[in-house]
Amino acid sequence: MDFDLPESALAVREGVTAIARRYDQEYWSRCDADKRWPEEVWRELVDGGWHSLAIPEEHGGAGQGLLELAVALEALAAGGAGGAASFMYLLTPAFGGLTIARHGTPEQRAEFLPRIVTGEIETCFAITEPDAGSNAINIATHARRDGDGFLVSGQKIWISGVERADFLVLVARTVPAAEARPRTSGFTVLLVDVKDAVAQGTLTYQPIPKLGTNTVASSTVFLDEVRVPADRVLGEVGRGFAVLWDILNPERILAAASGVGFGELVLGIACDYARERAPFGTPIGANQAVAFPLARIKAQVELARLMTYKAAWLWDRGRPCGSEANVAKLTAADAAWQAADRAFQTHGGMAYSLEYPVARMFRDARIAKNIPVAEELVLAHIAQHELGLPRSY
Structure with a gap:
């Protein structure tokens, strides 16, 4: 090794x-x-x-x-x-x-x-729908054949970066869910020309007001007979689930890498403050009540980093990495959130001041426990595939 x-x-x-x-x-x-x-x-x-x-x-x-x-x-x-x-x-x-x-x-x-x-x-990516969040099988956005291409209609939600994107990597159904056998068949991944569709009036989007991560907008996207040429299919028509999983595993691994880096950043900010703040003549970082939680978070970040690198290493070699990607995402998101929460506590009342970056990091860290996949679904995957427990959903 x-x-x-x-x-x-x-x-x-x-x-x-x-x-x-x-x-x-x-x-x-x-x-x-x-x-x-x-x-x-x-x-x-x-x-x-x-x-x-x-x-x-x-x-x-x-x-x-x-x-x-x-x-x-x-x-x-x-x-x-x-x-x-x-x-x-x-x-x-x-x-x-x-x-x-x-x-x-x-x-x-x-x-x-x-x-x-x-x-x-x-580019950006569009899979989530109002009635198909974590359950991608229920996607209703459909692409029907029309001459030498497809016409795509449907609605996507929480699509980040569409306002900047030239092309949307979009997951649609070319076979309705009720007719698909097996359930994972009938998906097609398409490259949608965003600016052309907007100019044609067939694609519109509405930014969603949100709590944090405001450096990029997240929008509801409406598609009304968006024309996509046949040569803009990624993979095979009706067999896009293989492409989809090859998107979702790297997404989870990169989300984990973000959590590791985020945890390191926030932990550093908390430790800097703990070394400098001395309201009773001694830096608050000398108190075990302050130091030990920060030390535990450092251990969590290091463990998350190891699993993130392992998952990426496996993916690069074409080996199965679904469980590793899920574990990396789970542990890194939690480490980032614990770091942000502890940084908030370490800063005391000053954490509430926008003069410090802690408030922004506190709200930004929380969403990582929900996206790109909720931690409950990660745990369900581990329970089923690693522990052999009955499927829960």
């Missing part, structure tokens, strides 16, 4: 950390308050090729893997971005670059990947 990161991942950590450290917490607080995408950071990631790590070299990328993407995301979050980092590596690098590199035709890869590398196009 070798627990040393490869040189490629170490270089990624160093490069992305250098970018992150150029932007202080005032920058991230302003982006959040203004509900503004961190354009300056994104441009540095694009210009340095740090967003296209997993795109093959023949298309201009670095030809690396999910492990390097995970390390990049972790470094960006830990370096200061916190929760804002996750969307910067999920939307285009993973949902677009990784998915097209793995499942696109040669023509699709040649068309899209070089443009992702240069930052010419961005």
Whole structure:
């Protein structure tokens, strides 16, 4: 066994950390308050090729893997971005670059990947629906054949980044759920030209007011006979579930990497305050009531990091990693939340002041326990597949 990161991942950590450290917490607080995408950071990631790590070299990328993407995301979050980092590596690098590199035709890869590398196009992902959240089997958005393409109609919800996206990686049914045998058949993954559909009036979206992670909007998306050419299918028509799982496992692994980096960032902020704050003449960090919970969180973060790297390593080698991805996501999300909660407590009343970043991090950390998959479903998966207990849903 070798627990040393490869040189490629170490270089990624160093490069992305250098970018992150150029932007202080005032920058991230302003982006959040203004509900503004961190354009300056994104441009540095694009210009340095740090967003296209997993795109093959023949298309201009670095030809690396999910492990390097995970390390990049972790470094960006830990370096200061916190929760804002996750969307910067999920939307285009993973949902677009990784998915097209793995499942696109040669023509699709040649068309899209070089443009992702240069930052010419961005992507997002649409699976969740009002009546089909964690239960993707119940997706009702449908794509029906029409000449040499498809017409797509339906509604998606909590779609992050559609306001920036050029293309939407969309999961639709080409066979109704009631007719699909087995239940996982009849799905098709499509590349939807967002700007063209908006111009045609067949795609509209409405941002959802939300508690946190305000550097990217999350919207309800309405599709009304959106035309998608047949050459924009990712994978095979009706057999998109294989593509879907190849999206969802990396999503969970990258979410875990975000949680690890987030936990490190918030823990560092809490420890800095605990070293400096001395209301009774001694730093509060000298008190075991303050120090021990922080030390326990450090242990949780380190354990989550190990599982995150293991899951990414397995995925890069084409090996089953569903359980590892779920465990990584579960433990990292909890570590990030515990870190944020303890940072809030460590700061006392000052945590409520927006002069400190703790309040923003507290609300940003909480959502990771619910997305991209609720922890209850993760536990149900572990109970069934790892413990052999009866299926609960």
